[in-house]
Amino acid sequence: MDFSLTPAQTDLQERTRRFIADEVIPMENDPRQDAHGPSEALRNDLVARARAHGLLTPHASKEHGGLGLSHVDKAIVFEEAGYSPLGPVALNIHAPDEGNIHLMEEVATPAQKARWLQPLIDGHIRSCFCMTEPPPGAGSDPSMMQTLAVQDGDHYVITGRKWFITGATGAGFAIVMARMEDGRATMFLADMDQPAIVIERQIDAMDSCFTGGHGVVRFDGLRVPADDVLGAVGEGFRYAQVRLAPARLTHCMRWLGQARRAHEVASDYARQRQAFGQPLVEHEGVGFMLADNEMDLHTARLAIWHCAWVLDQGGKGRHESSMAKVMCSEAEWRVVDRSVQILGASGVSGESIVARIFKDMRAFRVYDGPSEVHRWSMAKRIARG
Missing domain, CATH: 1.10.540.10 (Acyl-CoA dehydrogenase/oxidase, N-terminal domain)
Structure with a gap:
């Protein structure tokens, strides 16, 4: 490399x-x-x-x-x-538009691209990705999906409930994942302004960086024409991997920028703020935290670049993206957490941007698969030899 x-x-x-x-x-x-x-x-x-x-x-x-x-x-x-x-x-x-754009460029038909993808790329509309469900439905385990799509002539009728759907409020369209009667999953495209799509409420979450927040969405017999199936019927889980492997990595990229910002704010503060007769940075406890920050930022960037290189070489990058997701989410979280500690009261208040970054960053260890699920996936691969 x-x-x-x-x-x-x-x-x-x-x-x-x-x-x-x-x-x-x-x-x-x-x-x-x-x-x-x-x-x-x-x-x-x-x-x-x-x-x-x-x-x-x-x-x-x-x-x-x-x-x-x-x-x-x-x-x-x-x-x-x-x-x-x-x-x-x-x-x-x-997210979710970045991942939806990648997926639709890969599998959408020319008509679907003209109707939904191009306005999304042009920034005229937003989208959402409806896969996660409340218990007992699909979360980290997509095989538990409860939302059902039943074929009715040249339409599919979708019934179910989705949960924590980022950007649902105000979105122009949705990519909806539903289970067919034979158990296979399929993705559908649907305009959000239909009576059969109900946004029940917005969820109060720690983060505040996504336009539209996170919503609970219900599908009350939504009729979707067969022409609006995204890709092939029954291939939803495979397409989810097409979307999620690079999407995990782009999360790492974006939040690396926020972690770097938090570190730089904390470093500037530590050089200027005096305590016990010297700048904070000259106290080993603070200086060592800043040194650890630089090592974590460097490690995260290397993990991102390696996974990006694998994808650019034509690899699927699933294993690499899982590793990068865990390494980066935890390293970047440590950077921001240390930065809050160094800043003291400024770090836990609106006096600096770091408190906002802290609240946004914590969710990263959960989004697109919690660290434990990715570790479990990697462990199963190791067990296979």
């Missing part, structure tokens, strides 16, 4: 860094956001700025108006975007 950046990568990194510093960070205290994330108005403002700077939806193919980034390219850009909680929103690279 060559870790040196090409001139094009360096230029893109610098452009993204300047955009985040000049256009996004000044909006972090914009009142158009609450506990359920940035409002549509704030999102539209941010997206317009990224569009004007030629940075909107950079991971999409050039055919559809993106920059056609490789996975390594994404590692560079997404980290820079993640330096602000609003950066991924601005660049249109946040």
Whole structure:
């Protein structure tokens, strides 16, 4: 692996860094956001700025108006975007849209791409991914899926309930995962403004970085034309892996930027804040925490780049993405947790951005599979030899 950046990568990194510093960070205290994330108005403002700077939806193919980034390219850009909680929103690279764009470019029909994918890439609409269910339905174990799709002529009728669906409120369309009568899973595309789709409520969550927050969604006999099946009938679980392997990695990339931001805020504070006659950084307890931060950031970046390289070489990257997800989510969490400790009262209050990053970051160890599930998956692979 060559870790040196090409001139094009360096230029893109610098452009993204300047955009985040000049256009996004000044909006972090914009009142158009609450506990359920940035409002549509704030999102539209941010997206317009990224569009004007030629940075909107950079991971999409050039055919559809993106920059056609490789996975390594994404590692560079997404980290820079993640330096602000609003950066991924601005660049249109946040979950779930980022993963949905990748999946639809792989398996959607030309008609589906024109109807749903292109407006999503252009930043005119948002989407959601409806797979997770409340107990006793599917969570980490997708085989427990309860939502049912029954064929009725040239339609499918979907009935069920989904839970913790990111971005559901205000989304233009959904990718819905449902179990067929024979037990196989299928993905469906559906506009969200249909009476048979009911958003029961928004869930109060620790994080506040996703537009639309997280919702509970009910499907009351939703009729979906056969033409709106995403990919092939019965291949839903396989497509979920097409989406989830790179999506786990892009989470690592974005939150690496936030962890780096927390570390830099804590480092600046430790150099300036005096205690017991010297700057905090000169006390071993603080200096060692900052040193550990740098090692964790370095380890996380190496894990990301290795997995990105595997994907760029044509590998499926499932094993590598599981390792990266665990390593990065836990290393980046440690960085932010130490940063809060160093900042003291500033770290647990709105006096710095770090408290906000802390609340967003904790969920990363759960999203796209908790660390324990990924460890279990890796252990089963080891057992097979």
